[in-house]
Amino acid sequence: MEHAQNAQAHAFCTLITFRSNITSELYTMAQRYAFALLAATFAFPAFSQLVINEVDYDQPGSDAAEFLELKNTGTSPFDLSTIAVLMVNGSSGTGVVYGSYFSDDWPMLAPGAYFTLCGDPNAGCDAQFTAATNAIQNGPTDAIAIILRSDSSFVDRLSYEGTLNGYAEGTGTEAADDNTRDSRSIGRFPDGVDTDDNNADFIVMCSTLGTTNSGDTLDCATTVISEITSEQGFSVLVDPASDRVLMAISPASGEVRFDVFSVDGALLVSHSMTATGKADWAWNAGTLHGRLLIVRVSTAMGTKAKRVVLP
Numbered sequence: 025m026e027h028a029q030n031a032q033a034h035a036f037c038t039l040i041t042f043r044s045n046i047t048s049e050l051y052t053m054a055q056r057y058a059f060a061l062l063a064a065t066f067a068f069p070a071f072s073q074l075v076i077n078e079v080d081y082d083q084p085g086s087d088a089a090e091f092l093e094l095k096n097t098g099t100s101p102f103d104l105s106t107i108a109v110l111m112v113n114g115s116s117g118t119g120v121v122y123g124s125y126f127s128d129d130w131p132m133l134a135p136g137a138y139f140t141l142c143g144d145p146n147a148g149c150d151a152q153f154t155a156a157t158n159a160i161q162n163g164p165t166d167a168i169a170i171i172l173r174s175d176s177s178f179v180d181r182l183s184y185e186g187t188l189n190g191y192a193e194g195t196g197t198e199a200a201d202d203n204t205r206d207s208r209s210i211g212r213f214p215d216g217v218d219t220d221d222n223n224a225d226f227i228v229m230c231s232t233l234g235t236t237n238s239g240d241t242l243d244c245a246t247t248v249i250s251e252i253t254s255e256q257g258f259s260v261l262v263d264p265a266s267d268r269v270l271m272a273i274s275p276a277s278g279e280v281r282f283d284v285f286s287v288d289g290a291l292l293v294s295h296s297m298t299a300t301g302k303a304d305w306a307w308n309a310g311t312l313h314g315r316l317l318i319v320r321v322s323t324a325m326g327t328k329a330k331r332v333v334l335p
């Protein structure tokens with residue numbers, strides 16, 4: 025892109041330099057062209073096209089499979105030699121940079137392409153962290169930032185497991201990587217989408233190093249899907265990546281209440297809502313691994329219940 029920009033910059037300067045040699049009408053045309061070129065090339069650099077797309081910062085035991093994935097979500101190549109990736113420790117409440125990664129040798133990243141950094145040198149990433157293990161802090165409330173090397177302005181920011189002031193877009197994501205099961209990370213879903221709100225943009229999902237974030241929270245390589253569903257319209261799923269029980273009923277209108285019971289009949293939690301066509305709710309089951317639960321939904325149409333086993 026630099027070469028292309030230089031060529032266009034040269035064309036722009038040439039047009040201006042030779043203005044005295046052309047008629048005013050031609051000059052006006054040239055001026056229009058020059059400024060259109062200028063606007064297209066320089067005035068609106070699409071820095072926001074590069075995003076932090078996925079982070080796997082925590083694994084069972086020693087964190088030896090950490091990675092960071094960047095994505096070019098724009099329509100033109102992005103020069104990665106212009107940026108630096110900062111790792112930011114937020115444990116004190118103030119961001120303290122504990123790692124910085126950049127290189128003049130980082131390539132142009134094609135539109136839609138991914139650039140990955142790993143701790144494990146054998147993981148096939150595009151660049152390496154300085155440490156093979158524990159190169160990305162586990163939170164709560166740490167951050168990663170992409171800045172421009174030229175002026176340290178932010179290209180993208182992610183504050184995770186809470187909001188670290190100065191390093192969050194909107195609210196820091198509450199999505200938290202899993203240190204009890206492999207193959208989970210936090211990532212943008214839908215892939216690459218940046219609404220400038222970390223908490224809206226990131227979910228816990230199956231890791232997808234260097235590839236599209238599928239948003240799959242169930243079918244990770246090490247996951248056993250525990251799903252018991254039968255009745256049409258009422259579904260209950262568990263999301264092992266986030267320990268959530270997902271419940272949905274459709275069609276449903278008006279008052280809807282979800283109740284979750286333990287197998288001995290004790291009510292664990294209730295949630296009421298007003299539905300317009302469909303109702304869904306997610307409940308964090310926390311540490312109830314392996315437990316059998318009863319999920320009941322009550323609507324004006326009646327009551328249904330399902331069993332679900334937490335993984």
Ligand SMILES: [Ca+2]
Binds near residue numbers: 081082083159161162
């Ligand atoms: Ca870590």
Ligand SMILES: [Ca+2]
Binds near residue numbers: 081201208
């Ligand atoms: Ca992980």
Ligand SMILES: [Ca+2]
Binds near residue numbers: 093
């Ligand atoms: Ca990915």
